[in-house]
Amino acid sequence: MNGIDEPTYEVLPSHHSDPFRDHVVRAYEDSAGDWQKVLGEQLHFQWGVFGHPDAPRPVSLDEAGLRHLERQLTLATGMGPGHTTPRRILDVGCGWGATLRHLAQVFPDCPRLDGVNISAEQLAHCADLVRDVLRPGRVHLYLCDAADIAELPDPEQPYDLVVARGVITHLPPQVYETATEAMARRMRPGSLLVVSETLYSEEFLAREPRPPADADHLALGHRKSLRYITDVMRDSGFRVRDERVLPCPEDAARWVLELKSNIDVHFPEEASPPLEAIRRMATDLAVALLRQEASVHSIVAEKGPA
Known part of the structure; x- marks a missing residue:
């Protein structure tokens, strides 16, 4: 990141061949403004916690998304030794920056926060979003494939907290395995990995065919259990x-x-292919969630000894 006034991102060369990467990039080519009409102003794109249906006031998507993130961070920080402030944080697949910005606010004394993403469109929005955090020069952004996390700068400074929310769903199995190994190499023993992911029952995966690549406009074809x-x-x-x-x-x-x-409401006639994909899949996915054939899982994992 080049200074406090003009946040930007660094491009890291990729050492892996992943044809599916282009599908992920295309899924997020629409403007942030269009996505805000769908997800809310803050662009939390990893589910939400609404609370009791008889609550005294409605809960917005922004508030529900933040509640979900805060619930996960509470689970994770409650496992740390004395709630020690992380010295270095990594947000894998940082999206438009909502999670990374919140981490910078929750940990104002953390001297280094890194965000990686494969979408230049999202990273540009993220760079603007983190301008208002305390000491924005702490935040470093990288256009980087998940499989290349091991190539991030300063390997002598291990990560204390790694967050991966909604990114594993975009990764082919080999890329996920490579990325997980890379994260482990870059984390200190005892550090925490916080994951939120949409997963599927073994029966669902055996029954439902993987969508063809040319119809997979949200890059969600690599479903996992x-x-x-x-x-x-x-x-x-x-x-x-x-x-x-x-x-x-x-x-x-x-x-x-x-x-x-x-x-x-906002795109009654026709939306972009990724938004149309959400419109088409929403009802079936809601039914699968209620039947527990699909579910959103929070996972907190600790890096073992080297």
Whole structure:
């Protein structure tokens, strides 16, 4: 990042061949303004916690998304030794920057926060978003494939906290395995990996065919199970400290149906291919969530000894 006044991002060369990468990039080529009409101003794109349906006031998508993030951070920080401030944080697949910005606010004394993403469109928005955090020069952004995390600068400074929310769903299995191994190499023993991911039952995966690449406009074709996700973590030297369904199925179904409603309101005739994909899949996904064939999992894993 080049100074406090003009945040930008650094491009890291890729050492891996991943044809699916272009699908992920295309999924986020629309302007942030269009996505804000669907997700809310803050652009939290990883589900939401709404709370009791009889609450005295409605909960917005922005507030629900922040509640979900805060719930995960509470679970993670409660496991740390004395709630020690992380010295270095990594946000993998940092999106438009909502999670990274919040981490910079929650940990004002953390001297280094890194965000990586493969979408230049999202990183440009993220760079603008972090301008107002305390000492924005602490935040470094990288256009970087998840498989190339090991190539991030300053390998002698290990990460104390790594967050990966909604990114694993975009990764082919080999890329996920490579990225998890790379994260483990760049983390100190005892550090925490916080994951939020949409996962599927083994029965669902056996029954439902993978969508063809030319129809996979959200780059979600590489569906995964909880067992696979956590097995890869353990093989890479992590110990799962906490795993739970979060948000609950009812909140997750409400979240995806609210996205569909916003698309119907703001793009009644036709939306871009990624938004149309959300509109088409929302109802079936909500049903799968309520049937617990799909679920959103929060996972907190600890890096084991070297």
